[in-house]
Amino acid sequence: MNLTILNLTLKSIYNRKFTAIITIFSIAISVSLLLGVEKIRTETRLSFANTISGTDLIVGARSGSIQLLLYSVFRIGQVTNNISWNSYQKIIEHPKIKWSFPISLGDSHKGFRVMGTTQDYFEHYQYSRHKTLKFSKGNPFVNVYDTVLGSDVAKKLNYKLGQSIVIAHGSGEVNLHKHDDKPFKVVGILKPTGTPVDQTIHISLSGMEAIHIDWQQGMPTGLNISAQKAEKMDLQPKAITAFMVGLTSKSSIFQVQRMVNVYSQEPLLAIMPGVALQEFWSLMGMADQALWIISVFVVVTGLLGMLTVLLTSLNERRREIAILRSMGARPWQIFLLLMSESLGFVLLGCLLGVILLYMLLIIFQPLLEHHLGLYIGISSLSNSEIFILSLITGVGFVMGIIPGFRAYKTSLMDGLTLHI
Amino acid sequence: MSLNSIIELQQLLFSWKKDGPVILDIQQLTITKNERVFIEGPSGCGKSSLLGLLGGITLPLSGNIKILGQSIQNISGSKRDQFRADHIGFIFQMFNMIPYLSMIDNVVLPCRFSKKRYQQATKKFSLENEAKRLLAQLGLYDKELLSMPVTELSIGQQQRVAAARALIGNPEIIIADEPTSSLDADNRNIFLDLLFQQCDEENSTLIFVSHDANLKHHFERTIHFSEINQI
Ligand SMILES: Nc1ncnc2c1ncn2[C@@H]1O[C@H](COP(=O)(O)OP(=O)(O)O)[C@@H](O)[C@H]1O
Ligand SMILES: [Mg+2]
Numbered sequence: 001m002n003l004t005i006l007n008l009t010l011k012s013i014y015n016r017k018f019t020a021i022i023t024i025f026s027i028a029i030s031v032s033l034l035l036g037v038e039k040i041r042t043e044t045r046l047s048f049a050n051t052i053s054g055t056d057l058i059v060g061a062r063s064g065s066i067q068l069l070l071y072s073v074f075r076i077g078q079v080t081n082n083i084s085w086n087s088y089q090k091i092i093e094h095p096k097i098k099w100s101f102p103i104s105l106g107d108s109h110k111g112f113r114v115m116g117t118t119q120d121y122f123e124h125y126q127y128s129r130h131k132t133l134k135f136s137k138g139n140p141f142v143n144v145y146d147t148v149l150g151s152d153v154a155k156k157l158n159y160k161l162g163q164s165i166v167i168a169h170g171s172g173e174v175n176l177h178k179h180d181d182k183p184f185k186v187v188g189i190l191k192p193t194g195t196p197v198d199q200t201i202h203i204s205l206s207g208m209e210a211i212h213i214d215w216q217q218g219m220p221t222g223l224n225i226s227a228q229k230a231e232k233m234d235l236q237p238k239a240i241t242a243f244m245v246g247l248t249s250k251s252s253i254f255q256v257q258r259m260v261n262v263y264s265q266e267p268l269l270a271i272m273p274g275v276a277l278q279e280f281w282s283l284m285g286m287a288d289q290a291l292w293i294i295s296v297f298v299v300v301t302g303l304l305g306m307l308t309v310l311l312t313s314l315n316e317r318r319r320e321i322a323i324l325r326s327m328g329a330r331p332w333q334i335f336l337l338l339m340s341e342s343l344g345f346v347l348l349g350c351l352l353g354v355i356l357l358y359m360l361l362i363i364f365q366p367l368l369e370h371h372l373g374l375y376i377g378i379s380s381l382s383n384s385e386i387f388i389l390s391l392i393t394g395v396g397f398v399m400g401i402i403p404g405f406r407a408y409k410t411s412l413m414d415g416l417t418l419h420i
Numbered sequence: 421m422s423l424n425s426i427i428e429l430q431q432l433l434f435s436w437k438k439d440g441p442v443i444l445d446i447q448q449l450t451i452t453k454n455e456r457v458f459i460e461g462p463s464g465c466g467k468s469s470l471l472g473l474l475g476g477i478t479l480p481l482s483g484n485i486k487i488l489g490q491s492i493q494n495i496s497g498s499k500r501d502q503f504r505a506d507h508i509g510f511i512f513q514m515f516n517m518i519p520y521l522s523m524i525d526n527v528v529l530p531c532r533f534s535k536k537r538y539q540q541a542t543k544k545f546s547l548e549n550e551a552k553r554l555l556a557q558l559g560l561y562d563k564e565l566l567s568m569p570v571t572e573l574s575i576g577q578q579q580r581v582a583a584a585r586a587l588i589g590n591p592e593i594i595i596a597d598e599p600t601s602s603l604d605a606d607n608r609n610i611f612l613d614l615l616f617q618q619c620d621e622e623n624s625t626l627i628f629v630s631h632d633a634n635l636k637h638h639f640e641r642t643i644h645f646s647e648i649n650q651i
Pocket of ligand 1: 413414415417436443461462463464465466467468469470
């Protein structure tokens, strides 16, 4: 008997295919929007958190902790102050410090940031739960004018090992000053990491020093020291931008952090990358929460549209309800008739929404990865996505009670005669 | 109560709303088995309201409604619905069809709500063939008609489909509420002849309601609504 009702529901929906399809589509689109926003949200959060791992502290000149995080890890923003080489050396003498590597920023090549560091970087930098950097070709730099490219740099600029590149002063696509007297040779290309490392050009600190040896205050002095000559000069840097530190044990993090923060020779700041990421995320979170709330409203709008369609159809269906009643249909079966219709709309809407989401993902995944460096994995529905879908179905179910109950009451009040 | 009585009303009071005006006040009405009864009265006098009571869709304020020996005001709502599904076939004035069902599906629908009618309908043939047989008896044997959307049938044809639906599974009582009021004279006569014929064949008691007093010569018994209703 309930199969009868289900059968009636399906035929009734089929009979009104046009409105049904529009209703289902509007639910589907809103569902895929919400799931898409959710997906991007979690994936960005994940790729964010995966950018750095295994580093206990990042030390830079005193500024905001988010600012330090952004330029040291994400190569975003401008560096305002440096750390002197002496302070760096003095701090890493601390017995609890196991390893460290310096970072020196400021130059670029065709829009990609150039980072001066040491070989320790290739050994100790970790991302995404203790993964270390791997070379797809070549080796770490050895000579002053050697460079190691991130995978995106090599891919986009189509650079091979042995290629010679010229580094420009400052960042940005167009540079007034080029260090074209001291070209670098590509000796290594890293494997993709899905982090800003992929967009970084790595050179040694001495290389960094060498290209600036005839410079002062960001301008060439006109001395024109040749590459070979510079190589033989003292290439010990006087300052670095920041450095990253690994400790012998996690328990000494606060001790070392305090030591840095109260360092008397110059104002320094030590941050824990995890904490700073969290802090940064809570800032970013506002924007993505807004997006999230908007998508929730879009879904509600879709469901309200369905409600409108069902309530409008109810008036046309009073006659049908009276006929069904005359044949012995129970009032609760009339309720079920309308209820299963809204449930059908919502379930089909969710199903179509999920299909739509995967189609969009397949289409846009390469674009997102290419332009934003955001890799979104195409996997089966996550728990939170399944939760969202059940929640939508639940809300649709509750909304379906309204026309269902109206039909129920109508069926009792009308009897056989429609009393308008 | 006579042995043959199929419907028996006593001291019936009815109003649509609890404290609304009483529109039915019927002391006594008995309808016996195999009768064809015509109930005649002007529009708005309460004929349809009475039929709702006979079908157990609505309940009286007071009084007793006995159908096939069962006092239906004393049983639960779902039992009443089942009782109606098992024993009564309805035909209305117009818009009898469930618009999204085929002609056959419309006809067999009552058997989906009543096991008893399903069993009776499938005694000789499959359900679908029984529907076709009834439709053919009512003059709808055209194969092309069967595949047409019911909403595209003429009103005369729709009423005959409705009659087949009321008759399927052989319910004891057929209640027809102005089934001919939307038909022209020719169609009306054809419809009445076919309906009578089928009721005879199936041994059904027919209660036929209309405001059109001209129909009464078709019936063996006519009840003037104003004579039974005290209001
Ligand atoms: N479903 C209903 N709800 C409330 N009042 C109704 C309903 N159906 C009919 N009525 C009222 O009951 C009275 C009798 O109507 P009805 O039984 O339809 O008369 P008839 O069938 O003889 O034309 C009318 O006053 C009508 O307005
Ligand atoms: Mg009426």
